[in-house]
Amino acid sequence: MVTKHPLPGSERNVEQGSKVVGQCDPAERIEVFVMLRRQQQAQFDALMSKIEAGDPGVKPLSREALAKDFGAAPDDVAKVKTFAQAHGLTVVREDPAARSVLLSGTIAQFQSAFGVKLEHYEHHSVGQFRGRTGTISVPDDLHGVVEAVLGLDNRPQARPHFRIRPPFEPAKGRQVSFTPPQLASLYQFPQGDGKGECVGIIELGGGYNTSDLKSYFASLGVASPTVKSVGVDQGSNQPSGDPNGPDGEVTLDIEIVGSIAPGATIAVYFTQNSDAGFIDAVSRAVHDTTNKPSVISISWGGPESNWTSQSIKAFNSVLQSAAALGVTVCVASGDSGSSDGSGSGNQVDFPASSPYVLACGGTNLTASGTSISHEVVWNDGAQGGATGGGVSQAFPVPVWQNGLSSTSTNGGKTPLSGRGVPDVAGDASPVTGYSVLIDGEQTVVGGTSAVAPLWAALIARINAASGQPAGFVNPKLYKASGVCNDITQGNNGSFAAAPGWDACTGLGSPNGQKVAAAL
Incomplete structure (x- = not known):
């Protein structure tokens, strides 16, 4: 028996x-x-503790060493x-x-x-x-x-975090849009094109048209990057022709990374929208010995409560492997404010809430000429979307967030009881969004979906310039003061912006030059 x-x-x-x-x-x-x-789990945990503490003596493992010792x-x-x-x-x-x-x-x-x-x-x-x-x-x-x-269960696990600009006029402020290179310039990204790097992008459906990419990059006067499609578990590049569907996500991600880091190879991992598909695609990207991405961008997720704890644990262990390999993973924090669209109290989005990723929140940006004149928390109301952010119920406070507090909309401060989300931010409001070309249509898109590839492209430029991977960047960013533009106005529902870290925009939007120096 x-x-x-x-x-x-x-x-x-x-x-x-x-x-x-x-x-x-x-x-x-x-x-x-x-x-x-994992083999030798205790040794691996000891290595992770050093990485989490930002120990400068730790060098990234090779994929071969990770497989041999910790596979x-x-x-x-x-x-x-x-x-x-x-x-x-x-x-x-x-x-x-x-x-x-x-x-x-x-x-x-x-x-x-x-x-x-x-x-x-x-x-x-x-x-x-x-x-x-x-x-x-x-x-x-x-x-x-x-x-x-x-995979026994194939319920859809995640949703893409992008928002097409609605046709109506906003109640306040005028609509503007930016190309990704304009934002890279406003955020003072260091020069470069990411040459020699590979950026992995995870997609749970949809696809891209090569004709869109060619026209878009040509319109910006940018050389077309090499884009490779990698199918995972019956996933493949299958554009539906609907810019409001997953095609919008796929194309947005590629166009942002490709226009800011055209020298990098872009590997797009297509999979099924289920917990099995999502985890397997990220695992394939992390362990990919052909394309070897040094940065991975993820613009999909779902409230922590939607995941089983075995899925969260399995996914998080893949993200730990990424940190051990020196692969930076940038993840969108969600577009539905402090509830994450869950309908039940405050929730944060996973995988953005994993302590092994750079969680990317959203802002609303006003520029005058070549500089930023005003930047606040992205919150366009219930219908328009707002940056995801809050406190994880699945993960404890990471060492690099010790001593931080969240600020509530009524002004009260509460010491973090779990991993605080997000870590950083960037332009995400469709009212001040990104001009892109999707399924033949010129359109303006926002969402924290755009912020993950924006930060991924910045890291690709930094990696290419330094000749080594930035790796797990969180401890360094939290340690270095003033590398981000601090956002102190606005809220995402339950949480408010405040000086320093907050649960709407994290440390703030990037000052690319200062981020490069800190890493």
Whole structure:
């Protein structure tokens, strides 16, 4: 008799607004990926403590060294393969460096293997998906070996954080727009084009048209960068022709990075919008030995409460690997203010709330000539969007945020009880947005979605100029005073801007030259 153990953190409840609409076909084939524990976890934790403290003696690991010392143990991979065989499952891919094994089989085989029941659900806003409730079970052999089983459930996990400028006139202030190079100049980015670097961009749907990119870069007088599409788990570059859909996100990200760092290669990792797809795509980018991105930009996410704790833990461990490799990960903090669109109190967006990423919030920017005349928190009201920000309920206060407080809209200060979001900010209001070309249409876009690639392009320029990766930048940015333009006006609902760090704009928007000097 095989003893089964519940997999910690794998519990799923029926999401509010979801209902079962049918049974899954037991013969339908699906793919599921299994994340394994890290070898030498204690040594890895010690390394991470040094990285978090900003220890200058720590050099980035090579991808080869990370795989050898801190990948999955061959014995653990063998155990998963034996388990798969016993349940009639096929091993599609094993990646010890990324600590993952991809399995393929029928719904019936997976239900039996992991002790779950899969059903078709419908949700009023996300449509139909395959879901489950309760916990996933693993046998004795895999207890403590397997950290996450992802893909049994394929509910949409994240949303893109961009906002197309609405057709109506704003109540106050006039509409303006900027090209990404204009913003790079206003934010005093150091000169350069990111030559020799690779920026990875994660996309959970949509696609880009090469014709859009060519026309756009030509209109700015910028050389077209090399853009590579990398398909992950059946994901591929599939433009829908709708600029309001995921195409808007994909094209915005590429056009911002490409126009500020045209010398860098841009690798776009396309995947499915599920926790499995999202985590696997970031893992593939982090462990990519072909393109070797030194910076990764992520403009998708969802409220922390939407994630299972096994997904948060698995995703966070991939982001730890990025920090160990010296890969900077820039993530949008969300476009729905302090509630993150959750409808229930204050929430922050994940993966922006991971302590191993640079969380990027949003501002509303006014310029006069070549300088910034006014910059406040981005908050265009309930319909127009506002910067995400607040205090994590999933992660404790990181060492580099010790002693900081959040400021509430009524002026009260509260010491941080968890990871504070965001770390930094940049122009995000569609009213003062980015002029881009999407699906043949010239349009103005905002959202914290634009801020992650803006910071990623800055880091690419800095990396190219210094000849080494900036790596995990947070400890250095928090230690160096005055490298960001401090934003002290505005709020995102529950939280207000204040001198120094705040839960709307973090440390502020970039002064690129000063950021380069600090890194």
